[in-house]
Amino acid sequence: MEGGEAGFRTRVLALVARIPPGxxxxxxxxxxxxxxxxxxxQAGFVLGSLAGSDELxxxxxxxxxxxxxxxKLGFGDLQERLLTAEGVVFDASGRCDLGTRQWWPEEEGPSTPPEPLLF
DNA sequence: GGTTTGACTTGAA
DNA sequence: ATTCAAGCCAAAC
Known part of the structure; x- marks a missing residue:
């Protein structure tokens, strides 16, 4: 009986794939x-396998x-740049507002909170 | 089997 | 505000 339970890695990738832009x-x-x-x-270790992948x-x-x-991996500049292109604002210290940018899978429901995305 | 590492997190100095 | 240290779990060796 192989538990139909997906591996940790698979679940993380599935969640990442569902993160909406911005x-x-x-x-x-x-x-x-x-x-x-x-x-x-470990979650970061999983993502390391996708660094540079344009599918996820x-x-x-x-x-x-x-x-x-x-x-430290060399993708920092690229990542900040990609997020900025999606509307994420980074502070001078390189920090963004998690309070408004952090996404939870339950938000994918019919009720989506207003996103202060100022393009 | 155990050991080592790592895109982390939190709390304290 | 920043820096240090310990804790945590899953995969790779």
Whole structure:
């Protein structure tokens, strides 16, 4: 009986693929929704497999500080640039407003809160 | 099997 | 405000 349970990796990728443009999710959030709270590091490890992939919006995943965690990998500049193109505003310190940019899968319902996206 | 690492998180100094 | 340290879980060796 193979539990029809998808792997942790598969769940994280599924969530990332559902992040709408202009919105972001944190690693800890992905791990929690994937069913493993605390596995934030592992969530980032999964995304590492997609860095540079244009099929999945990996760019919309940032850390809890509202900053991109890809700076040491060399993708930081690219990620901030891609998010900025979607309407995400980064502070001079490289931080964005998670309060308004953080997306939760429950928001995909019929009721979508007003997005202060100022293009 | 155990060991090591990692796109993290939180709390304290 | 920033820096340091410990905790956490999943995959790779």
């Amino acid at each position: 919105r972001v999710m944190t690693y800890g959030q992905l791990a929690m929704l994937a069913g493993s709270p605390g596995a934030a590091r 919006p990996w760019q919309r995943v940032i850390n809890a500080q509202g900053r991109v965690s890809t700076h």
